[in-house]
Amino acid sequence: MWRDALVVGGKDLRVELQSRVTTTQVAPYAILVLLLFGFAFDQDHAVLTKTAAGLFWVAVLLCSLLAVQRSYAIEAVDGARDGLRLSGLDPAGIFIGKAVAVAVQLVVLEVLLGLGVVILFGTKLHDPALLILSALCATVGLAAAGTVYGMIASGLRVRETLLPLLILPVVAPVLLGATQSWMAALGTSSTDGWKWLSLLGSFAVIYVAAGILSFSTLVEES
């Protein structure tokens, strides 16, 4: 399973490195979203600083949609999906490989967006350990849920419009948990961020398990 995951994840990341869609399209899009938030809340900079965590995670959520769509778009051409299905690779390995590739891209985008938030919104760091741990758990959860739903929608003609409808409500707990723990980590809220970290961790575990269990059915039928 792990060897197959390495093969699929490595393949997806190599495709991304060569096509540079994440760096030339998704990353500028992420910064654009932050700038738009800035325009929308520019009148009151304090509001921007206070809501920075929520805005950051909304931007990540929107980018994760693009990353997931991209992850399956590369399988849609030249019968690549059939190739993947016929390759004899362990479906759980395919799931982990694709999810890790999406997660790596999301981490890169989060670093970029984090810098953007610090520079544009003027936030200050309070608890770096909580910030990094909650970002990691949230990223794993987003990547796992996105990969499961991406696979479900991958063979459909209406996948571009269906995917956001399927993913966004499902990952809403990630938005909630990650925003709350980041607000605590950035010192803009007095809530217990570690409690929200457990929600993020549970979400990630549930979706990784759901993906590993369901991917054989989904790969077969997509």
Add this chain to the structure above:
Amino acid sequence: MTAGTGNALTRALGAATIVAVAITAWLGLVVSPPDQTQGQLVRLLYIHPAAATACYVGFGLCALASLAYLWPRTRSRRWDRLAAASAEVGVVFCVITLVTGSIWGRGSWGVWWTWDARLTLTALLLAVFIGYLALRRTGGDPEPRAKRSAVVAVVCALLVPVDHEATTWWQTLHQGNTLFRPNPLIHGLQLWSMLLSFVAYGLLFTWLLIHRYRVEVLEDRFEEEGFAAAIAERRAEGSGPATAPAVAAADGPVMEVPASEGEKTP
């Protein structure tokens, strides 16, 4: 198989549902007194919890039927139809729950909506099952569609227990368990009216579910037989009297099928 979705059983069930809903409405709106603290708002108690329970049952049933479909030994189109029917009925009751809850919120908290854990989770539950229904509507072969939908239903239904326990796990504005506790917070006529509302909504749920399930059966039958019937109809047109093609030609081009060929086809 009949072309409709009703039979003697469903008509009897429908009549029982109407009677039960009518008695609940009479007890809830006329006979039972206003509450000491909530006043007239308490009357929503005879709709809201029963609708919420029916919503949970619908989504839970959808998940169980989906699991039965995914399990190779029990795989049958019947489970897929049951999942589709129960999810749709569940969505209807979820909307009723949210609307009545919102009216209640306006009366007792002063706002139509608040970002409370129970409310937010119920809205999310509605959103994920609307997504599920959208996924079911994407067409394609029935079997892959059923498998995809079943996986989504099982994952979506994980929200149901979380939503149900929300008032215990988080500090919420929504009140906790009123009825199913060692010392219920509701007594007398209010208690009986509320219990009857569960029976009435249970009957309504079952009645809607049976009809919706039968619509699924008819849709499947239409897909299987409709195409063959359309071809047979076209062939019959081709082998009909000489005046018929002239009428058809006015609407557009008609592919002519020789009468002898049409007759040969079984």
